[in-house]
Amino acid sequence: MSKDKKTVTTVNPRTASRRKFMKGLAGTAIGATLAGKAMASANSKKSGFLTIHSLEEYLQKNYREMTKEEKAQVLARMEKEYSERYGKDVKVKDTEPIDGVKFTYALDLNRCIGCRRCVYACVDENNQSRENPQVHYIKVLQFENGTMDFEESNRYYDPEMVPEEGKYYMPVQCQHCEKAPCVKACPIKATWTEDDGIVVVDYNWCIGCRYCMAACPYEGRSFNWGDPHLPAEEMNPNTHYLGNRPRMRGVVEKCTFCIQRSREGRYPACVEVCPVGARKFGDMNDPTSEVRYIFEHKRVFRIKEDLLTEPKFFYFFG
Amino acid sequence: MKRSRLIAAVAALVLLGGLGLALANQAGDFPVDPPELDEDYYPCAENCHNDMDVDRTPRMLEDEHSDIVLHHAEQFRWCLDCHDAENRDVLHLQNGTKVPFEESYLLCGQCHGDKFRDWRAGIHGKRTGSWNGQKHYLLCAHCHNPHTPKFKALKPEPPPAVPGGAKAGAAH
Numbered sequence: 155m156s157k158d159k160k161t162v163t164t165v166n167p168r169t170a171s172r173r174k175f176m177k178g179l180a181g182t183a184i185g186a187t188l189a190g191k192a193m194a195s196a197n198s199k200k201s202g203f204l205t206i207h208s209l210e211e212y213l214q215k216n217y218r219e220m221t222k223e224e225k226a227q228v229l230a231r232m233e234k235e236y237s238e239r240y241g242k243d244v245k246v247k248d249t250e251p252i253d254g255v256k257f258t259y260a261l262d263l264n265r266c267i268g269c270r271r272c273v274y275a276c277v278d279e280n281n282q283s284r285e286n287p288q289v290h291y292i293k294v295l296q297f298e299n300g301t302m303d304f305e306e307s308n309r310y311y312d313p314e315m316v317p318e319e320g321k322y323y324m325p326v327q328c329q330h331c332e333k334a335p336c337v338k339a340c341p342i343k344a345t346w347t348e349d350d351g352i353v354v355v356d357y358n359w360c361i362g363c364r365y366c367m368a369a370c371p372y373e374g375r376s377f378n379w380g381d382p383h384l385p386a387e388e389m390n391p392n393t394h395y396l397g398n399r400p401r402m403r404g405v406v407e408k409c410t411f412c413i414q415r416s417r418e419g420r421y422p423a424c425v426e427v428c429p430v431g432a433r434k435f436g437d438m439n440d441p442t443s444e445v446r447y448i449f450e451h452k453r454v455f456r457i458k459e460d461l462l463t464e465p466k467f468f469y470f471f472g
Numbered sequence: 473m474k475r476s477r478l479i480a481a482v483a484a485l486v487l488l489g490g491l492g493l494a495l496a497n498q499a500g501d502f503p504v505d506p507p508e509l510d511e512d513y514y515p516c517a518e519n520c521h522n523d524m525d526v527d528r529t530p531r532m533l534e535d536e537h538s539d540i541v542l543h544h545a546e547q548f549r550w551c552l553d554c555h556d557a558e559n560r561d562v563l564h565l566q567n568g569t570k571v572p573f574e575e576s577y578l579l580c581g582q583c584h585g586d587k588f589r590d591w592r593a594g595i596h597g598k599r600t601g602s603w604n605g606q607k608h609y610l611l612c613a614h615c616h617n618p619h620t621p622k623f624k625a626l627k628p629e630p631p632p633a634v635p636g637g638a639k640a641g642a643a644h
Binding site for chain 2: 252255262267268269270271273274285288290293309310311312313314315316317416419420421425426428429430431434435436437440443444447448451452472
């Protein structure tokens with residue numbers, strides 16, 4: 155146990171305060187705690203819930219308050235840390251939104267066969283914890299034909315083959331609401347809506363209170379109840395600060411429309427993997443885009459519209 | 473006089489626009505993967521059909537192609553309704569126009585006009601590439617076997633873990 159304690163600096167939320175932490179640093183503990191632990195992997199099971207790997211990490215500002223230089227420093231520190239931890243050349247980008255773009259998603263319920271290819275393509279792309287905790291951004295709900303009662307939906311279906319007779323499937327993920335209740339709920343502004351409409355989380359600023367999860371009517375957010383388990387060989391080294399960089403214990407994460415891909419013009423991983431082409435993605439402000447065509451020519455709906463969250467995720471029947 | 477000229481100009485514009493729309497997305501506008509042609513058979517004309525007489529009678533094929541099951545409005549249709557009798561390496565439309573296998577979507581679009589329209593707009597079918605740049609299209613035949621076009625069932629990926637460690641499938 156004591157060995158575990160030495161591998162990582164942890165902050166006990168019951169007793170933590172900035173003053174005590176700084177005081178602690180000033181004392182003799184500084185050499186023993188920080189120098190040896192700076193890049194250690196987060197293995198500690200007890201002694202507090204949040205994990206901090208270095209003084210720089212503890213003192214890091216909210217992403218939106220960082221200057222360009224500070225961002226560059228943070229990204230460089232993270233690249234070094236992740237590269238050492240995963241044994242590969244990890245890139246952490248901070249690609250900015252493209253001017254005038256409003257990302258929108260559309261999903262064709264007539265096409266979806268419930269094969270869950272999207273769920274696992276997402277996990278692979280976005281470096282989610284594979285198990286304990288298992289983090290899936292996409293939940294594929296199975297409904298009886300003619301119903302749409304979420305309470306009665308089944309996400310654990312496991313037949314030999316899909317689609318099944320008399321059922322239909324509705325994948326649900328973060329709906330990237332225009333009026334996102336999760337953003338309103340966050341007491342410390344660790345989550346916000348970017349200019350291109352993507353709702354993002356600053357994992358380093360998140361305190362793990364999970365108010366956002368309680369506020370979200372779509373189960374769009376997941377929580378790291380323990381140290382994420384991400385095998386080094388499966389780690390995707392092409393990451394974004396606000397997207398798929400490795401997360402830590404005690405923080406909330408969510409779909410970012412694959413921010414590391416979409417801001418470079420690529421389709422999100424779930425769009426590219428879908429074998430039936432049910433998933434459509436693009437810029438609603440572009441009159442020639444696929445999503446705009448769907449919006450103008452198809453009958454679209456958004457789930458739980460009555461909550462006035464105004465999702466940028468549309469469902470349609472193609 | 474002026475008005476009729478204006479009408480003529482507008483009509484010409486509409487006609488040209490319509491023609492442009494019809495031509496757009498038919499060739500060269502976006503890359504479409506080439507069809508997966510069976511090397512055992514293709515090129516069909518050179519391999520076999522050049523040496524054979526054309527028998528236009530609808531019948532069960534017994535010597536060759538016996539593996540092909542036609543389940544696509546088969547009561548109204550037979551091989552030579554889509555495959556060209558004179559040149560087996562191409563298809564032909566209802567009006568006799570020959571189209572290569574690379575443009576087989578023109579053939580499908582004769583009946584499935586609504587799907588063809590959606591496919592050209594990027595709505596029906598899978599797209600890869602870039603949402604703001606070059607998109608990559610697949611032919612209808614990449615996902616639908618033209619002889620039995622219903623999309624084949626797939627084995628689903630495993631369900632998520634049930635919180636608390638219960639076995640998946642136990643719920644419902």
